[in-house]
Amino acid sequence: MSIENPFYTPEFHGEYDLVSIGRLDLEDGGSIPDCVLAVATFGTLNESKDNAVLVSTWYSGTHQIWRDAYIGSEHALNPDRYFIVVVDQIGSGLSTSPHNASGANAGITMSAFPHVRIGDDVVAQERLLREHFGIESLALVTGGSMGAQQTYEWAVRFPDKVRRAAPIAGTAQNTDHDFLFTRTLIEAITSDSGFAGGEYTSNDQVQHGLERHARIWGVMGFSTEFWKLRVYAGLGFEDMDAFLAGFLQPYFTAMDPNDLLCMAWKWQRGDVARHTGGDLAAALGRITAKTFVLPISEDMFFPVRDHTAEQALIKNSELRVVDDVLGHLGLFSVNPEFMPQIDRHLQELLDTPA
Amino acid sequence: MSIENPFYTPEFHGEYDLVSIGRLDLEDGGSIPDCVLAVATFGTLNESKDNAVLVSTWYSGTHQIWRDAYIGSEHALNPDRYFIVVVDQIGSGLSTSPHNASGANAGITMSAFPHVRIGDDVVAQERLLREHFGIESLALVTGGSMGAQQTYEWAVRFPDKVRRAAPIAGTAQNTDHDFLFTRTLIEAITSDSGFAGGEYTSNDQVQHGLERHARIWGVMGFSTEFWKLRVYAGLGFEDMDAFLAGFLQPYFTAMDPNDLLCMAWKWQRGDVARHTGGDLAAALGRITAKTFVLPISEDMFFPVRDHTAEQALIKNSELRVVDDVLGHLGLFSVNPEFMPQIDRHLQELLDTPA
Incomplete structure (x- = not known):
């Protein structure tokens, strides 16, 4: 349903x-x-x-x-x-x-x-x-x-x-590397027991997995220099954790796990x-x-x-x-x-x- | 014990x-x-x-x-x-x-x-x-x-x-970036229900988490060009999955989760x-x-x-x-x-x- x-x-x-x-x-x-x-x-x-x-x-x-x-x-x-x-x-x-x-x-x-x-x-x-x-x-x-x-x-x-x-x-x-990266995103979600094989009844049940997924994005989505230069400070975030908690995590935890997985599968095979x-x-x-x-x-x-x-x-x-x-x-x-x-x-x- | x-x-x-x-x-x-x-x-x-x-x-x-x-x-x-x-x-x-x-x-x-x-x-x-x-x-x-x-x-x-x-x-x-990367490694392990808050009785119980941990290493440990050039083929592995299954995954799944976490915590704070x-x-x-x-x-x-x-x-x-x-x-x-x-x-x- x-x-x-x-x-x-x-x-x-x-x-x-x-x-x-x-x-x-x-x-x-x-x-x-x-x-x-x-x-x-x-x-x-x-x-x-x-x-x-x-x-x-x-x-x-x-x-x-x-x-x-x-x-x-x-x-x-x-x-x-x-x-x-x-x-x-x-x-x-x-x-x-x-x-x-x-x-x-x-x-x-x-x-x-x-x-x-x-x-x-x-x-x-x-x-x-x-x-x-x-x-x-x-x-x-x-x-x-x-x-x-x-x-x-x-x-x-x-x-x-x-x-x-x-x-x-x-x-x-x-690329293979991209395929592998995307697989780690997928696994961050599916490893959450709340994912229940895709049959959760609310994305809230997969919050931990979605948060882990967001943090992997934090590693690969920006550059090492982004973090080094504390670019997030210019966006009003005090430190790395504040930026993750205030931006990347809420961005992804609002989303639907199955929808993300649908796109991830597609991305892997472009x-x-x-x-x-x-x-x-x-x-x-x-x-x-x-x-x-x-x-x-x-x-x-x-x-x-x-x-x-x-x-x-x-x-x-x-x-x-x-x-x-x-x-x-x-x-x-x-x-x-x-x-x-x-x-x-x-x-x-x-x-x-x- | x-x-x-x-x-x-x-x-x-x-x-x-x-x-x-x-x-x-x-x-x-x-x-x-x-x-x-x-x-x-x-x-x-x-x-x-x-x-x-x-x-x-x-x-x-x-x-x-x-x-x-x-x-x-x-x-x-x-x-x-x-x-x-x-x-x-x-x-x-x-x-x-x-x-x-x-x-x-x-x-x-x-x-x-x-x-x-x-x-x-x-x-x-x-x-x-x-x-x-x-x-x-x-x-x-x-x-x-x-x-x-x-x-x-x-x-x-x-x-x-x-x-x-x-x-x-x-x-x-x-660096902050390294801290974040290491956190994803930690979370790959601790998110495995077999980890049981660190009180598993065999590393075998944490195999899924250790495998996810290995695959995150696959993303960050080598370079994009390593995968592009299929360097693993020269090591006798047919494809990416064979390399992961034959090298990175067994390398890490043999190890102890708590030991890895001890080192990871230390690494994050060097x-x-x-x-x-x-x-x-x-x-x-x-x-x-x-x-x-x-x-x-x-x-x-x-x-x-x-x-x-x-x-x-x-x-x-x-x-x-x-x-x-x-x-x-x-x-x-x-x-x-x-x-x-x-x-x-x-x-x-x-x-x-x-």
Whole structure:
């Protein structure tokens, strides 16, 4: 039976629409009988329908961080020029997810939720854009982390539809190291006896596991230098424990364990080479989009060199390193020097004819 | 009641002596009524007793890895020239440790074991060297990771006794990031219901926790590039899981949970600035030893820059970066290019008049 979680409501995520795209058959078998995508849009689709930008979301993130930090008339993602569609990933807690699967989806609730892959999200998003908005071509696809995975998947799977791509802090083929890191996140949750094989009745029962999960994020999500420089002090936190207790722990403990696990499983297996029998070069060779690859300098698990290796395999691409001592979680845009860099790169990319 | 663990025997650790240094009062309160140190020695102490080298051990490590990889007539740590004393740290499982505390130590067995600090080990080692071996001056103190913490503690606490120091892959003041990383290791163990508050009757009861602990080591202990390059394939392992199942997991699951926790607590709090009211520069300013600081290039949690910052505060010191894609666990000396670098630096240091 699905469960209520007040975190996944407009109170915490602002306005968004819930759009059904119907039945979604999944790559790994099974299906979502009624796949509902949470969608936040900004700006207006022009008549020629060529000003659309698609944003996909990262692990634990939703459209709301994009609304808060990335989108606005002062940003490259400017609603005055573009029709920006942010689609929350399956398992995000807003789109169809383990904890909210009910009605037609009652058969896949909680631990019964099927495995979803990055490709499933992209297929779902393509259908949404085509059937619901009539969009056949995207001026830009972008996203951070798992959003970068989806961006690559779009550019490889639908090269004719993606004119520009900007994967931020994420790779086209997930690495073994990332797989292992994600496994520790998963195990932090599932090792909590309150998890009960996924059949808890409230995320509160898994608080210890979610807190451990948050602390592992503390180790890998930022950089060693973030902690060394006590960057959190500038955010108003007295010490490391106050920062964890005031930010990372409440951030994650509000969330649904099964939803996080759904996304984690998906993250672990992101790989565009599934389209080419394991040949990454061949897969990335399919990309025709003008592509800016944007790693974050201090990222501990999507390191710059992993991006560099993939960027070298993309014809029409450039590597643009974003400097941020926050590391991967620089994506939260806490550092005032983060967004100006993102904006500069995205603006230049958007201004490039494609 | 103490428990048996066949791992902590000469079968797995070769020959060593058990030397009682008597009662050890601890910095954080409490005491070890009969502190026994496991000691492996190599070579002969000369008549002037000035050819002694002290090696201290890292988290989970003992003298045996030093015997296997670091010490020998082909190495800088040459028993033909030096009297090399490797002392297993308190909590190592060979010296007095939670799992083996019995007899006079019966009151501090298992969960009753008191907190031990790096300084306690160094005080114990100094007493051992002076009372048992008559050694008052050390040609070199060295060690990796927690052994580096002990090396710094020696050089700051007993500057007149340490002529040369070579901390490898470890810092004088543990960082917040390291504290947090270590906390995730601790929590991987203590979250296992079989841990039973430290009162399990066999480490087998904590296998799940020890395995999770091993996998977190997999994330942080090596480098992202180690996994990318599939270095484990060269070690005969087919894939990541085979490497974990064949190496890291059995390595850690053989060990005692309370012993690991004893070391982890100690590691988290290593800080020579305890001698100087928190002033790290003042503490490192006390060092008179000729010091080579040896970080490992790809270390994810004792990164090079943390070493660089401390080395800059030590008068008679040099930074010598050891290149190894294995990262921190390069200390296992699996890479054939590791020991030649260590030997070159240690030899040069030992050949420097001091």
